[in-house]
Amino acid sequence: MELTALIRAQAREAVMPGGESYLSLSLASVREIARICACSVKEVEIAALEKGVIPERYQRNLGTVGGPTGQVRLLRARAAVIGLGGLGGLAAELLARMGVGTLVLVDGDSFSESNLNRQLVSTEKNLGQNKAAAAAVRLQEVNSALELITFPCFITPENTGTILEGCQVVLDCLDSLGARFLLQRFCRELRLPLVHGAIAQFYGQLAVIFPGDPGLERIYGPSPPDRGIEKELGNPAATPALVASLQVQEAMKILLGREDLMRGRLLFVDTLQGVFETVDLGKD
Amino acid sequence: MITVNVALFATLRQYNPYGNTSEPFPVQLPEGSNIASLLEILQIPPQESKQVFVDSVRQEPDYILQDGVRVAIFPPIAGG
Numbered sequence: 183m184e185l186t187a188l189i190r191a192q193a194r195e196a197v198m199p200g201g202e203s204y205l206s207l208s209l210a211s212v213r214e215i216a217r218i219c220a221c222s223v224k225e226v227e228i229a230a231l232e233k234g235v236i237p238e239r240y241q242r243n244l245g246t247v248g249g250p251t252g253q254v255r256l257l258r259a260r261a262a263v264i265g266l267g268g269l270g271g272l273a274a275e276l277l278a279r280m281g282v283g284t285l286v287l288v289d290g291d292s293f294s295e296s297n298l299n300r301q302l303v304s305t306e307k308n309l310g311q312n313k314a315a316a317a318a319v320r321l322q323e324v325n326s327a328l329e330l331i332t333f334p335c336f337i338t339p340e341n342t343g344t345i346l347e348g349c350q351v352v353l354d355c356l357d358s359l360g361a362r363f364l365l366q367r368f369c370r371e372l373r374l375p376l377v378h379g380a381i382a383q384f385y386g387q388l389a390v391i392f393p394g395d396p397g398l399e400r401i402y403g404p405s406p407p408d409r410g411i412e413k414e415l416g417n418p419a420a421t422p423a424l425v426a427s428l429q430v431q432e433a434m435k436i437l438l439g440r441e442d443l444m445r446g447r448l449l450f451v452d453t454l455q456g457v458f459e460t461v462d463l464g465k466d
Numbered sequence: 467m468i469t470v471n472v473a474l475f476a477t478l479r480q481y482n483p484y485g486n487t488s489e490p491f492p493v494q495l496p497e498g499s500n501i502a503s504l505l506e507i508l509q510i511p512p513q514e515s516k517q518v519f520v521d522s523v524r525q526e527p528d529y530i531l532q533d534g535v536r537v538a539i540f541p542p543i544a545g546g
Contacts, residue, residue, distance in 0.1 A: 269546045357546035382543035385476040400524050403516045404540055411477055412545030422546070450540055452476055457488050459475060461538055462522035 185229050186224075188215045193235045205235045211448035212237055223327040224283055228257050239325075240281055253281060257327070259437045260284035262349045264337060264365055266313035267291070268422030269379050269429065270355030276430040279322045282437065284329040285321065288345055289313040290336035300320050300419040331351050337361060344370040351436045354378040355427050357397075366391065366398050377432045379425040382412030384454035386425035389463065390432050390444045396463040401448055421453060468533035469496050470504065475540045481510045490536060502527040504537065516538050 189207060192215060196206035207230050210343040216226045227237045231250040240253050247253050261282050263274045277285055277389040291303040291313050301313075308316045312334040321330055333345055342364065345354060352374050356362050362378070369391070376391045378398065391397040428451075432444055450459045471490040472482075479486045495504060501518050505527070517540040518525055531537070 196534045267546050307534075318533050355546050357544065359542075359544050362544070379546070380543050380544045382476075382541075385543050387543060401517060402544075403524075403526075406516060406542055408544075410542035410544035412543060415477070440468075450475060454490060455479075455488055457475075459488070459538065461519045461524075464523040 185215065185219050185221070185226070188218060188232060188423065189226070189230045189235055190231060191306075193230075196238070196241075198241070204241075206238045206241065207235050208238050211302035214361050224257055224329070228254050231257075236369065243271075243280060247280070247434070247438060249440060255439075256281050256434070256437055259351075259444075260286065260349045261433055261437065262288065262346055262352045263317075263355055264288045264345075264352060265355035265357060265361075265453055266301075266303060266317045267297065267355065267357060268300040268302075268376075268381065268417055269426045270302070270353065270358040271313070271317060271428040272423050273353050273355055273433075274317050274321060274431050275302055277433065278325045278328055278444065280329065280430070280434060281325065282434075284348075285328070286331045286345060287314040287317050287331070287334040288335070288337060289317075290334060300417055300422055302423075310391060337365060337368075339364065343372065344380075346372055349374060351433045352376050353433055354425065355429070357412075359402060359406050360408050363398055369393065370397075377429045377436070379429040380410070381417055381421045381425050382410055383415035383418065384421060384452060385411075386421050386428075386451040386453070388425060388428045388432070388444060388449040388451075389447065390436070392445060395446055400463040424451065424453065468497055468499070469494050469533065470531050470534070471535065471536045472504070472508070473538045474508075474510075475538065476543070477541050478510060478515065478539055481508050483508075495531065497533075499531055500527065501525060501529050501531065501537070504531060505539075510539065514541055516542050 192211035193205040231254045263270045297304040303317045314332045318330045318332045370393045373393045379388045506527040519538045
């Protein structure tokens with residue numbers, strides 16, 4: 183039986199929380215069809231969505247991503263998460279759950295005990311393991327449709343071009359300014375949008391930087407130190423989760439082709455005083 | 467004299483003479499004063515205040531302040 187016929191045969195009538203009926207495809211059915219047709223889980227999901235059949239795992243996404251067409255767009259997209267620590271671990275998880283089809287995971291560091299307070303992928307069992315490799319193990323369990331490309335290394339001028347090849351969006355989840363500026367340089371050269379996030383203690387910030395936009399130099403100045411106030415203040419659990427969530431919302435909007443982005447502005451978050459401040463980054 | 471409205475964020479709030487808050491407060495300065503002289507009056511160490519935005523646009527320490535502008539000052543944060 184061909185793919186479409188199998189999808190139609192396995193689809194079941196279901197009802198949205200809002201009361202509208204739709205055709206649903208369970209995860210077990212997607213896997214069974216992929217096995218019979220010798221194709222990937224992602225290919226089955228895309229084929230189903232194109233026929234208006236909703237893989238059940240994405241049902242609650244549809245109102246946000248613009249229906250089945252938006253979900254297909256996400257499944258066909260490729261996003262890079264650079265740094266798999268406090269920001270990147272959660273960002274990668276949220277992108278995986280939304281169904282961004284290919285994730286490039288990059289980190290040369292390994293998990294240590296001081297990561298356990300905030301870095302989602304770290305567990306007592308995977309201490310000592312490479313962060314990008316450990317993230318891939320977790321994400322495969324979260325969403326087996328995904329293609330996961332792992333680089334267990336730090337970005338360098340030599341490898342960054344290769345790492346970012348084919349991506350539509352890049353998430354800056356790094357923890358040093360030297361590496362962040364290097365990443366921005368390559369994003370500009372390769373014409374890729376960069377979603378910057380950074381945190382320290384109760385504070386966080388977010389900026390969406392397209393090629394040609396004012397960027398990190400407008401935030402940090404021309405010759406910044408490699409670290410900020412986090413060096414003294416440390417990093418708790420909730421601040422990176424908050425900023426990573428904001429980064430993922432912006433990345434999703436970029437992948438979906440939306441125009442209402444946080445471009446040309448810096449969002450500064452102070453969770454101690456409950457203040458969200460936006461400043462203009464000016465024009466180049 | 468000119469008056470500028472200053473807002474200090476995150477760890478810089480401690481230099482607000484009216485209390486530990488990000489609410490804007492007025493500072494009077496001689497005409498022709500720049501950002502560096504404002505930081506000196508507020509006793510903010512220059513290394514803690516690399517990110518100064520005047521009416522939402524980042525400016526350097528030698529930038530001359532005009533009457534009525536809003537100055538927002540942030541510390542650098544870079545953790546992940």
